[in-house]
Amino acid sequence: MAHCRRNGYISRSSRESVRSEESAAGESQGISLVGSSLEPQPSASGRFKRKPEWLKVGLPTGETYANLKGLMRSLNLHTVCEEAHCPNVAECWGGGTATVMLMGDVCSRHCGFCAVESGKPGALDPLEPRNVAAAIAQLGLTYVVLTSVNRDDLEDGGAAHFEETVRRIKALVPGILVEVLVPDFQGREESIRLIVDSGADVIAHNVEGVRRLSSKIRDRRATFDQSLDVLRMVKRIDSERFTKTSIQLGHGETEEEVVVAMRELRAAQVDVLTLGQYLQPSRRHLDVAEYVHPDTFKRLAEIGESMGFAYVAAGPLVRSSYRAGEFFLEAKIREKMLREEEADLNQEAPASSHSSSSSRQPGA
Numbered sequence: 001m002a003h004c005r006r007n008g009y010i011s012r013s014s015r016e017s018v019r020s021e022e023s024a025a026g027e028s029q030g031i032s033l034v035g036s037s038l039e040p041q042p043s044a045s046g047r048f049k050r051k052p053e054w055l056k057v058g059l060p061t062g063e064t065y066a067n068l069k070g071l072m073r074s075l076n077l078h079t080v081c082e083e084a085h086c087p088n089v090a091e092c093w094g095g096g097t098a099t100v101m102l103m104g105d106v107c108s109r110h111c112g113f114c115a116v117e118s119g120k121p122g123a124l125d126p127l128e129p130r131n132v133a134a135a136i137a138q139l140g141l142t143y144v145v146l147t148s149v150n151r152d153d154l155e156d157g158g159a160a161h162f163e164e165t166v167r168r169i170k171a172l173v174p175g176i177l178v179e180v181l182v183p184d185f186q187g188r189e190e191s192i193r194l195i196v197d198s199g200a201d202v203i204a205h206n207v208e209g210v211r212r213l214s215s216k217i218r219d220r221r222a223t224f225d226q227s228l229d230v231l232r233m234v235k236r237i238d239s240e241r242f243t244k245t246s247i248q249l250g251h252g253e254t255e256e257e258v259v260v261a262m263r264e265l266r267a268a269q270v271d272v273l274t275l276g277q278y279l280q281p282s283r284r285h286l287d288v289a290e291y292v293h294p295d296t297f298k299r300l301a302e303i304g305e306s307m308g309f310a311y312v313a314a315g316p317l318v319r320s321s322y323r324a325g326e327f328f329l330e331a332k333i334r335e336k337m338l339r340e341e342e343a344d345l346n347q348e349a350p351a352s353s354h355s356s357s358s359s360r361q362p363g364a
Contacts, residue, residue, distance in 0.1 A: 099145040107149035109219035133168035147181040159191035166198035204244035210257040244272040252289035275314035
């Protein structure tokens with residue numbers, strides 16, 4: 001899946017909504033927000049595995065959360081963040097961020113860890129880019145993440161749809177920062193170039209796991225090397241664009257394998273890395289091999305920072321689009337924009353001064 005914020009991506013109400021909309025010609029599909037589940041989940045044997053204390057969280061509360069939840073309902077946004085009990089929903093919504101899922105809720109691929117429905121996706125909703133932009137404008141967000149299902153049925157993998165959505169959001173909400181968490185587009189450079197040209201401030205693509213386990217946890221069409229190529233391609237097209245990726249822990253990888261994967265990602269000039277615990281969405285999905293201790297996440301974060309990543313967010317509850325990482329990226333991007341504005345002003349000042357002095361008559 002392109003939008004791998006881990007588990008619990010699609011709700012019953014979201015699926016029923018899409019089916020209903022598919023039967024009604026001309027009606028727009030709903031917009032889905034994605035999150036991740038922390039509810040106890042059964043293993044392949046049908047028995048529930050008890051989660052350690054560090055994975056237990058309280059229910060989201062607070063005035064900001066309640067207000068945004070009400071606004072979501074009024075805009076008819078499908079908030080899987082709520083229904084899947086994402087541990088970070090209050091933190092993200094309270095901080096002014098959200099993740100919007102594009103292009104439907106049926107994925108053309110089938111990954112063993114992912115709860116999104118697999119099958120034959122429906123037609124793209126041509127009104128979705130406009131509707132998403134309008135919704136984002138009403139939500140008053142400062143940072144938004146766009147993600148999607150894989151759309152191998154489309155020639156460009158849905159890249160043009162992404163591009164239009166980003167452009168419409170930026171046109172309607174000046175100053176907003178947009179992160180896109182994209183599929184691999186089967187490695188097509190023309191699709192990656194569309195994403196870069198859209199003006200997205202951060203381009204994320206997840207490798208999901210270490211190299212050895214990639215074929216076990218992901219669809220056969222997704223490979224570690226192809227994901228690395230996508231991240232490299234973004235930097236070849238625009239070396240200044242921020243890139244980001246994520247690795248799930250708990251599939252049976254060794255710590256050394258994670259470190260090796262981190263080295264490869266840093267060699268591809270990836271700027272931001274997130275590391276989080278895999279949680280099994282249902283007994284039909286891959287079992288959790290291990291609940292990784294928080295100390296291991298802390299150690300890996302320190303190793304990653306020593307490698308030169310601009311930022312590493314690592315912890316059991318960390319997800320691909322994690323608020324702490326978005327705070328960092330937002331600050332870095334706005335700092336960069338300010339430097340560029342100052343540089344432009346400095347370039348204009350001498351030219352203006354020269355023009356003024358040259359217009360004076362000799363002896364004036």
